[in-house]
Amino acid sequence: MxxxxxxxxxxxxxxxxxxxxxxxxxxxxxxxxxxxxxxxxxxxxxxxxxxxxxxxxxxxxxxxxxxxxxxxxxxxxxxxxxxxxxxxxxxxxxxxxxxxxxxxxxxxxxxxxxxxxxxxxxxxxxxxxxxxxxxxxxxxxxxxxxxxxxxxxxxxxxxFLPTYKEQLADRIRRGLGTDVPKPLLGLHVVVDAGNGAGGFYAQLMEELGAWIEGSQFLEPDGMFPNHIPNPENEAAMASISAAVKRVGADLGVIFDTDCDRAAVVDADGREINRNRLIALISAILLDEKPGETIVTDSVTSSGLKKFINDWGGEHYRYKRGYRNVIDEAIRLNKEGISCPLAIETSGHAALRENHFLDDGMYLVTVLIVRAMKLKQEGKTLGSLIADLKEPVESREIRLNITADDFRDAGKVVIQRVLDYANAAENWHIAPDNREGVRISFDLDGGMDNGWFLLRLSVHDPVLPLNVESDVPGGVQQMLGSLLKVLNDAEGIDLTPLKKAVEEA
Incomplete structure (x- = not known):
C-alpha cells in the first residue's frame, strides 16, 4: 500500500x-x-x-x-x-x-x-x-x-465533552454579563447536528434556558441517514431552514460531523453561511472594536469587502485553506496588525479570543450571545447584515488540469490571464488578491460590479473558477471573455467553461 x-x-x-x-x-x-x-x-x-x-x-x-x-x-x-x-x-x-x-x-x-x-x-x-x-x-x-x-x-x-460543554456555557454567561443559571430564557434555538458529534449542543441550550423545540438529528448515527452533515450542503441547509420556520424559532444552528464548521439560520429561515456568516461575525467583532482586520479566504464577494469597510474594519483576503487563513492571521497579529478573526467561506472560523482554534461550535456560541441581546431589543441576527450587498449571479466551475505536472501547468494558465489583464483596458487586476488571479470588470456601464477568481486547488489537479456579478447576464459576459483568452491553452480541460458559455 x-x-x-x-x-x-x-x-x-x-x-x-x-x-x-x-x-x-x-x-x-x-x-x-x-x-x-x-x-x-x-x-x-x-x-x-x-x-x-x-x-x-x-x-x-x-x-x-x-x-x-x-x-x-x-x-x-x-x-x-x-x-x-x-x-x-x-x-x-x-x-x-x-x-x-x-x-x-x-x-x-x-x-x-x-x-x-x-x-x-x-x-x-x-x-x-x-x-x-x-x-x-x-x-x-x-x-x-x-x-x-x-x-x-x-x-x-x-x-471530555462535559468539560468542553461547560466551557461553552461559561462563554455565554461571560458574554451576557451574568451568572444566572438560565441566561438564555426566552430564546428559541433549533439545533441540527446532522447525526454527527454535536447533538449535545441542544442539551447545552436547554440547560441554559433556551427552548429547543424543532431540534433535529441529535442522535449520533454514522450512516448520516437524514442529510449530509455539512453547512455548505444545499439539502442540509434547506432542512434546518424548514425546521426553524415550522416551529417559529429565533434561529437555527447546524454543525458538520466533528463540529469544526457551522452555519446559522435566521428567524425567517434565511441561511446565514458563507459570505453572510463572515459578515455577521465581522459585524459583531467590529461593533465591539472598530479598526480590526478580518482575514478571509480568497473567494469572498466584493460586497463583503464593502460591508466590512462600512463597519470600520479592514478586509484581508488570503489563500483558500483554513490553516492558511489562520496562520496568516497569527502572523499579522505578531506584526502588530490586530486580527480577531480568521474565517473561510466554508464555515471554518477561528477567533483570537479562542486561541485561533478552528471551532464552529465556539463561533455559534458567540453568535448565540448576540442573538440573545438582540432578542431583548426585538431584533434578530439577520438585522446586523441587512446592508450586505449580495451578487445577482454567482457560479463556480472546476477546470481539470490534464498535464502531468499539474502545478506548473496551472501556473502557466494563471500567468496567461495575468498577462492579458495587464494589457486589456477593461480587465482590472485586484490589488488585494493573494491567490491565483482575481479580475474585476465594469459591466453594463457600471463600475467594479463583476469579478472572477481563477486559482490552483490546494491539493487537486484542478483550477477552480469563481464568478460573481451584480448585474443580470454578467457571469456569462465574463466567462465568454475568459474563454477567448484560454481557448488554445494546453494541459487544461476547458469543457466545463465552454458548456457554461454555450448555456447563454
Missing part, C-alpha cells in the same frame, strides 16, 4: 469501510504508535511519561479505529485518555484544560465526507500538526508491525 495516498493536507484520510478500504485498524494502530513516539521526542520526555488523548465522531468505523489507535499508543509505552465521542475542537482544548492536559491528541474523523470515509487529525500544544509532520508520521507508521507488541501504557476512559 502507498501510505502517502492517505495524506490529505494536514490530515490522514481515506476509505475505512469495505473489503479493500486502505484506512484499516492496522493503519490506525501504526499511526498511534508513530504519533506517541513523535510526541515524546517533541516534548522531550521518555515515551512512558507521555499521555495522548483520543476521540472520535459518529462514523461507523470510529470505535474500531479509536480502539486500534489507542492500542498503538499504548504499545509505544504512552498512556491513553479515551474520550469516546468528541469534537475536533475539543481535542485541542483538552490539551490546555487543567485536569486533562495530555501531551498530544488524536481525533478520528473525516469531517463532512461520506460515511465510508474516516481519518485522523493530530494535535500538539501548539495546535494541529502541519502536513510535513503528517508525512513523517505516515513514513514511520509504514515501517511498523505493532500487532505482536504487548500493551504497555494505560488506557483510561475519561470523557
Amino acid at each position: 502507498d501510505w502517502m495516498k492517505l495524506k490529505s493536507g494536514s490530515d490522514v484520510r481515506g476509505v475505512a469501510v469495505g473489503e479493500n478500504a486502505p484506512l484499516t485498524e492496522h493503519v490506525a494502530m501504526c499511526l498511534g504508535m508513530a504519533f506517541a513516539r513523535y510526541v515524546a521526542k517533541h516534548v522531550g520526555k521518555p515515551v512512558t511519561q507521555v499521555t495522548i488523548a483520543i476521540g472520535r465522531d459518529s462514523r461507523i468505523s470510529g470505535p474500531a479505529l479509536l480502539h486500534a489507535a489507542a492500542e498503538g499508543v499504548s504499545k509505544a509505552g504512552a498512556s491513553v485518555l479515551d474520550f469516546g465521542m468528541c469534537t475536533t475542537p475539543a481535542m485541542y482544548m483538552c490539551i490546555i484544560t487543567p485536569g486533562f492536559q495530555p501531551d498530544g491528541s488524536i481525533m478520528i474523523t473525516a469531517s463532512h465526507h461520506p460515511y465510508d470515509k474516516n481519518g485522523l487529525k493530530f494535535f500538539l500544544a501548539e495546535g494541529g500538526v502541519e502536513g510535513d509532520v503528517v508525512e513523517e508520521l505516515l513514513k514511520t507508521a509504514s515501517t511498523l508491525e505493532p500487532e505482536d507488541t504487548p500493551l504497555a501504557g494505560t488506557i483510561v476512559k475519561k470523557p
Whole structure:
C-alpha cells in the first residue's frame, strides 16, 4: 500500500469501510504508535511519561479505529485518555484544560465526507500538526508491525465533552454579563447536528434556558441517514431552514460531523453561511472594536469587502485553506496588525479570543450571545447584515488540469490571464488578491460590479473558477471573455467553461 495516498493536507484520510478500504485498524494502530513516539521526542520526555488523548465522531468505523489507535499508543509505552465521542475542537482544548492536559491528541474523523470515509487529525500544544509532520508520521507508521507488541501504557476512559460543554456555557454567561443559571430564557434555538458529534449542543441550550423545540438529528448515527452533515450542503441547509420556520424559532444552528464548521439560520429561515456568516461575525467583532482586520479566504464577494469597510474594519483576503487563513492571521497579529478573526467561506472560523482554534461550535456560541441581546431589543441576527450587498449571479466551475505536472501547468494558465489583464483596458487586476488571479470588470456601464477568481486547488489537479456579478447576464459576459483568452491553452480541460458559455 502507498501510505502517502492517505495524506490529505494536514490530515490522514481515506476509505475505512469495505473489503479493500486502505484506512484499516492496522493503519490506525501504526499511526498511534508513530504519533506517541513523535510526541515524546517533541516534548522531550521518555515515551512512558507521555499521555495522548483520543476521540472520535459518529462514523461507523470510529470505535474500531479509536480502539486500534489507542492500542498503538499504548504499545509505544504512552498512556491513553479515551474520550469516546468528541469534537475536533475539543481535542485541542483538552490539551490546555487543567485536569486533562495530555501531551498530544488524536481525533478520528473525516469531517463532512461520506460515511465510508474516516481519518485522523493530530494535535500538539501548539495546535494541529502541519502536513510535513503528517508525512513523517505516515513514513514511520509504514515501517511498523505493532500487532505482536504487548500493551504497555494505560488506557483510561475519561470523557471530555462535559468539560468542553461547560466551557461553552461559561462563554455565554461571560458574554451576557451574568451568572444566572438560565441566561438564555426566552430564546428559541433549533439545533441540527446532522447525526454527527454535536447533538449535545441542544442539551447545552436547554440547560441554559433556551427552548429547543424543532431540534433535529441529535442522535449520533454514522450512516448520516437524514442529510449530509455539512453547512455548505444545499439539502442540509434547506432542512434546518424548514425546521426553524415550522416551529417559529429565533434561529437555527447546524454543525458538520466533528463540529469544526457551522452555519446559522435566521428567524425567517434565511441561511446565514458563507459570505453572510463572515459578515455577521465581522459585524459583531467590529461593533465591539472598530479598526480590526478580518482575514478571509480568497473567494469572498466584493460586497463583503464593502460591508466590512462600512463597519470600520479592514478586509484581508488570503489563500483558500483554513490553516492558511489562520496562520496568516497569527502572523499579522505578531506584526502588530490586530486580527480577531480568521474565517473561510466554508464555515471554518477561528477567533483570537479562542486561541485561533478552528471551532464552529465556539463561533455559534458567540453568535448565540448576540442573538440573545438582540432578542431583548426585538431584533434578530439577520438585522446586523441587512446592508450586505449580495451578487445577482454567482457560479463556480472546476477546470481539470490534464498535464502531468499539474502545478506548473496551472501556473502557466494563471500567468496567461495575468498577462492579458495587464494589457486589456477593461480587465482590472485586484490589488488585494493573494491567490491565483482575481479580475474585476465594469459591466453594463457600471463600475467594479463583476469579478472572477481563477486559482490552483490546494491539493487537486484542478483550477477552480469563481464568478460573481451584480448585474443580470454578467457571469456569462465574463466567462465568454475568459474563454477567448484560454481557448488554445494546453494541459487544461476547458469543457466545463465552454458548456457554461454555450448555456447563454
